[in-house]
Amino acid sequence: MSDPALALEGVEKTYGRGRAGEVRVLRGVSLALAPGEAVALVAPSGAGKSTLLHIAGLLDTPDAGVVRLGGQDMAGRGDRARTQARRDRVGFIYQFHHLLPEFTALENVALPQMAAGVGRRAAEVRAQELLDRVGVGPRAGHRPAALSGGEQQRVAFCRALANRPSVLLADEPTGNLDPETSDQVFGVLMALVRETGLAALVATHNMALAARMDRTLRLEAGEIVPA
Numbered sequence: 037m038s039d040p041a042l043a044l045e046g047v048e049k050t051y052g053r054g055r056a057g058e059v060r061v062l063r064g065v066s067l068a069l070a071p072g073e074a075v076a077l078v079a080p081s082g083a084g085k086s087t088l089l090h091i092a093g094l095l096d097t098p099d100a101g102v103v104r105l106g107g108q109d110m111a112g113r114g115d116r117a118r119t120q121a122r123r124d125r126v127g128f129i130y131q132f133h134h135l136l137p138e139f140t141a142l143e144n145v146a147l148p149q150m151a152a153g154v155g156r157r158a159a160e161v162r163a164q165e166l167l168d169r170v171g172v173g174p175r176a177g178h179r180p181a182a183l184s185g186g187e188q189q190r191v192a193f194c195r196a197l198a199n200r201p202s203v204l205l206a207d208e209p210t211g212n213l214d215p216e217t218s219d220q221v222f223g224v225l226m227a228l229v230r231e232t233g234l235a236a237l238v239a240t241h242n243m244a245l246a247a248r249m250d251r252t253l254r255l256e257a258g259e260i261v262p263a
């Protein structure tokens with residue numbers, strides 16, 4: 037059997053120090069995502085969802101436990117290796133797209149590739165292909181402010197996928213879109229998961245979207261509980 041794309045084993049995280057300020061946010065979280073699998077993460081507010089996504093995406097370190105990308109334990113690696121792994125192997129999508137306002141859609145998708153060492157021309161070719169794939173190709177030369185919410189979010193998908201990550205972490209990626217646009221953007225996400233073998237962990241409060249994924253993990257008070 038191949039290694040999971042992403043695995044967390046016994047991950048613990050506590051914020052603050054001392055009795056008064058201590059918040060135990062994650063209490064031994066274990067999960068694994070196979071390549072090509074889309075998993076919904078459902079959590080009440082404050083359950084530790086953002087903390088979990090940050091640790092899974094190597095933006096934060098756990099106090100205890102293991103985070104593996106493609107079978108490789110990332111916890112003991114230095115900052116440089118973690119930064120490189122995050123850039124090359126993990127894509128993030130947030131509720132709000134955080135596109136760079138002064139750059140065009142094409143540039144927003146090309147820039148992360150250039151940061152990873154791809155030449156401008158090759159980066160722009162791939163960026164255009166991705167934008168075409170999600171139906172915003174004709175808008176490639178526009179800045180985010182000239183795009184609709186759904187178009188902006190599709191550009192954000194392209195940016196997250198530009199470096200061919202093995203893991204996509206999404207936090208309410210369709211949360212600020214109307215139902216129809218949300219449906220369309222989510223459809224694109226699922227198609228990309230199916231086609232590219234990407235593993236996606238998608239935090240959402242939307243049960244209809246959760247039902248369209250392969251399975252649901254529920255996070256409550258810092259623990260994974262039966263969905």
Ligand SMILES: Nc1ncnc2c1ncn2[C@@H]1O[C@H](COP(=O)(O)OP(=O)(O)OP(=O)(O)O)[C@@H](O)[C@H]1O
Nearest residue numbers: 051052059061079080081082083084085086087088
């Ligand atoms: N840097 C920090 N220092 C202290 N406490 C923190 C810190 N970050 C988060 N917390 C606390 O940890 C708990 C979990 O936070 P987290 O942001 O992971 O929750 P969440 O499930 O993503 O919530 P929401 O869905 O409301 O965004 C919350 O009680 C929060 O107040």
